[in-house]
Amino acid sequence: MPRGRPREFEIDAALDAALLLFWRHGYEGTSLASLTEAMGVNVPSLYAAFGNKEALFRKALDRYLQKPASYLPAALEEPTARRAVEKLFEGAIRMVMDRRHPDGCLLVHGSLASGPAAASIREELSRRRSAAEAAVRRRFERAIAEGDLSSTANAGELARFIMTVVWGLSVQAAGGATRAQLETVVEWALRAWPA
Amino acid sequence: MPRGRPREFEIDAALDAALLLFWRHGYEGTSLASLTEAMGVNVPSLYAAFGNKEALFRKALDRYLQKPASYLPAALEEPTARRAVEKLFEGAIRMVMDRRHPDGCLLVHGSLASGPAAASIREELSRRRSAAEAAVRRRFERAIAEGDLSSTANAGELARFIMTVVWGLSVQAAGGATRAQLETVVEWALRAWPA
DNA sequence: AAACTTGTGTAGCGGACGCTAAAGATAAGG
């Protein structure tokens, strides 16, 4: 046990509350006042525990990737590239449609455009999207090496196409698309899969 | 000539300047101070000419659809559905990569998530995205009626898939994708085209 | 020219923003 007075709130629960707000309203659209209210934490405690708004967002982003967005690394563990992509789309739709949190993907909704003050957040989200695409690409490279995916396919191109559809699904979800509609989008996308 | 003192700035030029800012920084990320500076218009003149920030955004949005985003209705005039989609993708990539304005599509970057104050803007953008998709769907319905597109294809589903890719391209552009990369994404998407 | 109408410039409104200093509260270690 640390020396002084123990904190009266749970870090992870507060982080979850912050994540929901950032997810729904974006980085710039989320105010400290709304954060402290939803997290049940006073402003100085928030700063002591998380640093500042930007650091809080990054920690919420980490939590996002470890929990709701964990479907992506999980999907890539499927035995074949095709199965991995099917799982990936399935997971993306499930997350994007989950009523327990806002529609869409935080990596897309957090901030595509922003004022100068939030430029570093915008870039951080861009990096995370690239990292997701790179993980898919590496999985495809492995699949080609294993002979599971046609060697005529370009792993990088295919990964970029797949992720373009995933980001597009997130935009569609923000527009109120239904699960069935997103599923038909995925069906169409899978028709492009290399024979 | 109207009665009083004539205004000293051009409405359309000022609107273009506002459009660029909203495009780059989103609705919430664009301040009135930056708008007045870029537009070369004082605050009271701006309010007299455009109403308020929200009305100004809507007018800039109209201008966006009539100028940079006019590639969509233009593409739909192609003689066949397949050619229309090729033109649509080509136009989307050209616009999204045009160095004269920010990367990506205003309908996506303007605001996917926002604070409560900008909720109506978010909904407006969502409506415009739906309208774009509906225009594509109607073009496909016509193509099916004309026998130009296989009647086994569902016009609504296909339109939603195509537009999902377009929105995804916009997200990719925000991440610094190159034109060649977007073109390969489109190639992959077109492999799903019904025979 | 006088009267009128409208745009422009200055200055500032009330409020929300992100953030922090200072003091009181509550636990541990000694």
Added chain:
DNA sequence: CCTTATCTTTAGCGTCCGCTACACAAGTTT
């Protein structure tokens, strides 16, 4: 018990936000 370390509370910092009141400038109409 007393000290120490940490968290919580209250209050408010300076700044920027979107927006507007008001006086002045610059045109047209009569």
